[in-house]
Amino acid sequence: MNTNTSKSRFIVLVNIENKPYVSDPEGETILRDLIMEEGYSVVESVRTAKSLKMIVRAKNPKQAEKMVMKICEKLRIFNPIISSCTVNVVKSLP
Amino acid sequence: MSELTAGETKYLRKKLGRKPSAFELDVVSAEWSEHCSYKSSKKLIRKFPNRSKFVIPGLASDAALLDIGLGYVLAIHIESHNHPSAVEPYGGSATGVGGVIRDILSLGARPIALLNALRFYPLDNANKRYSQSSRWLLRNVTKGIADYGNCIGVPTVGGEVEFDRGFSNYCLVDVAAIGISKREKIIRNRSNKRDIVFLVGGATGRDGIHGSSFASKKLSGEDRSAVQIPDPFTEKLLIEAVLEAVDRGCVNAMKDLGGGGLSCCLSEISETISKGLEVDLSKVHVKEDGMSPSEIILSESQERMLVITSQTNQAYLTEILSKYNLSYSNIGSVIEGKNLVIKYAGDVIMNLPSELICRAPLIDRDTIPPESKSEDRNLYFRERPSDLYKSILKVLANPNIASKKWIYEQFDHEVGIRTVLKPGTADSSVLRLENGKYLAVKLDGNSKQCDLDPYHGTMCILSEVCRNIISTGGKPLAIIDHLQFGSPENAHIFWAFKQSVRAIINYCEFMRLPVVGGKVSFYNENNLGPIKHSPVIGSIGLIDRSEWIMMPRFGSEESIFIIGNTKDEMGGSEFYETTGRAGNGKVPIVDLNDDMRNAKAVLRLIREDVVSSLHDCSKGGLAITLCEMAMRGGNNFQVDLDKIPNSCSSISNLLFSETPSRYILSTNKRKRLNTMLSAISGLEFSEIGMTTNNGSESFLHHSKLNSPVILTQKNITDSYENLGTIMERTPVD
Numbered sequence: 001m002n003t004n005t006s007k008s009r010f011i012v013l014v015n016i017e018n019k020p021y022v023s024d025p026e027g028e029t030i031l032r033d034l035i036m037e038e039g040y041s042v043v044e045s046v047r048t049a050k051s052l053k054m055i056v057r058a059k060n061p062k063q064a065e066k067m068v069m070k071i072c073e074k075l076r077i078f079n080p081i082i083s084s085c086t087v088n089v090v091k092s093l094p
Numbered sequence: 095m096s097e098l099t100a101g102e103t104k105y106l107r108k109k110l111g112r113k114p115s116a117f118e119l120d121v122v123s124a125e126w127s128e129h130c131s132y133k134s135s136k137k138l139i140r141k142f143p144n145r146s147k148f149v150i151p152g153l154a155s156d157a158a159l160l161d162i163g164l165g166y167v168l169a170i171h172i173e174s175h176n177h178p179s180a181v182e183p184y185g186g187s188a189t190g191v192g193g194v195i196r197d198i199l200s201l202g203a204r205p206i207a208l209l210n211a212l213r214f215y216p217l218d219n220a221n222k223r224y225s226q227s228s229r230w231l232l233r234n235v236t237k238g239i240a241d242y243g244n245c246i247g248v249p250t251v252g253g254e255v256e257f258d259r260g261f262s263n264y265c266l267v268d269v270a271a272i273g274i275s276k277r278e279k280i281i282r283n284r285s286n287k288r289d290i291v292f293l294v295g296g297a298t299g300r301d302g303i304h305g306s307s308f309a310s311k312k313l314s315g316e317d318r319s320a321v322q323i324p325d326p327f328t329e330k331l332l333i334e335a336v337l338e339a340v341d342r343g344c345v346n347a348m349k350d351l352g353g354g355g356l357s358c359c360l361s362e363i364s365e366t367i368s369k370g371l372e373v374d375l376s377k378v379h380v381k382e383d384g385m386s387p388s389e390i391i392l393s394e395s396q397e398r399m400l401v402i403t404s405q406t407n408q409a410y411l412t413e414i415l416s417k418y419n420l421s422y423s424n425i426g427s428v429i430e431g432k433n434l435v436i437k438y439a440g441d442v443i444m445n446l447p448s449e450l451i452c453r454a455p456l457i458d459r460d461t462i463p464p465e466s467k468s469e470d471r472n473l474y475f476r477e478r479p480s481d482l483y484k485s486i487l488k489v490l491a492n493p494n495i496a497s498k499k500w501i502y503e504q505f506d507h508e509v510g511i512r513t514v515l516k517p518g519t520a521d522s523s524v525l526r527l528e529n530g531k532y533l534a535v536k537l538d539g540n541s542k543q544c545d546l547d548p549y550h551g552t553m554c555i556l557s558e559v560c561r562n563i564i565s566t567g568g569k570p571l572a573i574i575d576h577l578q579f580g581s582p583e584n585a586h587i588f589w590a591f592k593q594s595v596r597a598i599i600n601y602c603e604f605m606r607l608p609v610v611g612g613k614v615s616f617y618n619e620n621n622l623g624p625i626k627h628s629p630v631i632g633s634i635g636l637i638d639r640s641e642w643i644m645m646p647r648f649g650s651e652e653s654i655f656i657i658g659n660t661k662d663e664m665g666g667s668e669f670y671e672t673t674g675r676a677g678n679g680k681v682p683i684v685d686l687n688d689d690m691r692n693a694k695a696v697l698r699l700i701r702e703d704v705v706s707s708l709h710d711c712s713k714g715g716l717a718i719t720l721c722e723m724a725m726r727g728g729n730n731f732q733v734d735l736d737k738i739p740n741s742c743s744s745i746s747n748l749l750f751s752e753t754p755s756r757y758i759l760s761t762n763k764r765k766r767l768n769t770m771l772s773a774i775s776g777l778e779f780s781e782i783g784m785t786t787n788n789g790s791e792s793f794l795h796h797s798k799l800n801s802p803v804i805l806t807q808k809n810i811t812d813s814y815e816n817l818g819t820i821m822e823r824t825p826v827d
Contacts, residue, residue, distance in 0.1 A: 024323065
C-alpha cells in the first residue's frame, strides 16, 4: 500500500469494544463496585474499550478510515469474533 | 433451536407421550448434545478400570478423588476448551481454566495446580498463512491461561505442547487441575426435601448460549456464536467463598455450571442427590433485561456455581457470600420425587423426570478401519558424522522437542509455594503436599503416532506418561484421559476412537492403574477436515520421600546406563518429521512386560539410592535424551553407541527411534547398580559411557563412524532455544 505520495494528514481514532452481546467484566465492575457504590444512580451501563489514535497520511478522510480499518483487520488488532471496531477521522492536520 | 436427531425426537415424544414444548426441547437438546451426554462414547469408556485402594468410589461426578493418606484427598480433573479457543484464543483458554477449577471446587477441594496440553499448527512452516494464525493462537492461548491462572493464584506447574500440520486454523487446549482437601470436608452431595437451591457468582447473560451444541459441531465459517469472556477476579472470590462455606458445613450439595448451563447442572445434580428440584428462572440474577426462560436456562455465563444448603444454614451461606461481595439468588428448593420442575414467574413451564433429561439415548456408531497410513519401511539416510550432527541439532530445534520456556515463563508456576520441580526442570512436575509426601504429575500426547496407529500410539502415550512420573521418582497412582477426535459420525474416526479406548483398557488393566477421570471431545474439525487423533493422557504419582525426587541432569564423572532395548520404530518420530519422512516407519509397540519390568527396576534403583540423574527416553529418541541431560546438568558425555542394546538397522535409527520403555540414568555407584540390574531376569540394560565436565564437548562413538559425532554445549543449547527464537522474531502476528 503506497501512501507516501498523499499530502494530507489525519488523526484517526480506532475504538475496539466487545460486541453488545459479549460481556465486559471490567465495565461491569466499574459500574457495580465504583459508580453504583458511590450512589450515582443515573449511570445505567459502563462498557470499556481500547482506543488507538493514529496519525496517517491519506488523500482524504474516507481513504484514511478505510486504510486504518484494513490494517486493523489484517494485523488482527482486534478479534472480529468478539469485538466490534469503529474507525473515525477526528481531525485533519495541516 | 432443536439439535435433536429424528430418532431422538421420536424417542423423546414416545417417553413423554406428547409433543415436547419448545422450552423442553431446548433443555433436552442441550443435555443430549454429544458434549454433555457422551452418547457416542459412554458405552465404551464405561469399560475403563476404575478401582484401586486409593480411589474413593461413588462420590465424584465432576472430578475424581484419591485418598493419599493421613486424612488427605486429592481431586483431579481434565477439560478442554478447543472450539472456543480456536475462535477466541484468549477468552477461550482462560474460561477453560476457570471451568476445570470449578470442577475441583465443586467437590469442596482447594485447587492447587494447573497443567495444560496444547496443540497447534507448526509456527514456522511453508504455509505462511497457517503459521501466522498458529502463532496468533499460541500467543493468545498462552496469555489467556497465564492471566487467568495468575489472577486466581493457582500455579500452572507443567504441561505439554505439540505442533503438527494436522491443526491448521485450529488448536487443542486441554487443562487439568488438581485440588486437595481433608477427607471429611469433601462434599457428599446428600440433600433433603426443602433444602434451598442457590445460584452463586457471575450474573447470567446471553453469552455462550448453545455453547455445548457449538462444541458438538464442526467449526465452519461464521457459525461462531459461543464466546465466553473470562472474569478471574469473580472466580477467585467464588473459590474463597465456596471453600469457607464448605469449611463451615453449609453446603449439602454443589455443582459447577459448565456446558449446557443451568439445564445440565440442574438435571444432573437432581439425579446425583436422587431428589427433585423446583426452580423459578425469574429469580436468577441476570445481566440484561428481557431474557427468555430458554436463554436463562441455556446461558453458559462463566464463574457460576449451584449450591444447595439447608434451611438452617441458609443464613450462614448468604452471610459468607455477602462478605465476599458475590451476587447470588435463591432460585428454588429440593422437592419430593425425581422431577425437575422449572417455573417462570410462578408458572410451571417444564416438569420432567431428571433421568430423562440426563440420559440421552446412547448410540452405537459404525466403525471401519481405514487403509494403513504408514508404510512400514526404513529409509536410507546418509550417516557421516557431520550428517548425524546436523540431524541432532535439527531435531533439537524442532519446536516439538525444543525448550517450551517461551510458554511456561509466562505462567506463575510457584504461587502457593509448594512447587518443587518447576516446568522445564524434569520429566514431570513435583508438588509438596500437606501430608509430607510429594506429588508428581504430567500430561502427554502424541498425535503423530496416534494418527498412524491409534492403538499403539495411545499405548505409547500411556507408557510415556508413566515413565515421566517414574523418572521424577514417583509411583503412578492413577490415569486421566482426554480423548479428542473428529466427528464420531465418520466410521474411520470412530474406529480410531475405539482403538484408543481399547489401548487404555489394556494398558491400565495390565499395570493395575485406575482411570479416574476423563473427557471425550468429538467434532474437532475445521474447514479442511478432522484433526489428527489426539488423545491426551495424564498421570499422577506419589513420592514418599524428598530424597527420591529425581532430575534429568548429568553430574560430572558419572557412569551412564540405559535400560531397555532400542528397535527400528520410526513411525511418527520427530526425526522422520524433521527430515521430511513423515508417514513412514512403524509406530513403536509397547511390550507390556518390558514396560513393567523396566519401570519396577528403575523405581527400585531410586529407592536404593544408586541413581544420580534419570530421564525417560521418548520423543526425539536417545540422542535428544542425552543432550537434554547434558544441557540441564551443564556437563558433557562420552557415549559408545555400540554398547546400546538394540536391533536397529542404522545408526540414525538407533539415535532417533522412539521405542518406549527406555530410561537413561547416570550413577556414581556403577558397581552396585550393575549387580542390582543383573539380578533382574529378562532386563535389558548396559553401561554406555561416562559423563565429563572437562572441555565443552560431548562425543558419540560408533564403530561404523570414522570419527565421533561431536556436540558442544553452545550448539545444542542454541538449537534447543528455537521456539523462543521463532516467537521473538515475529513479535506481532
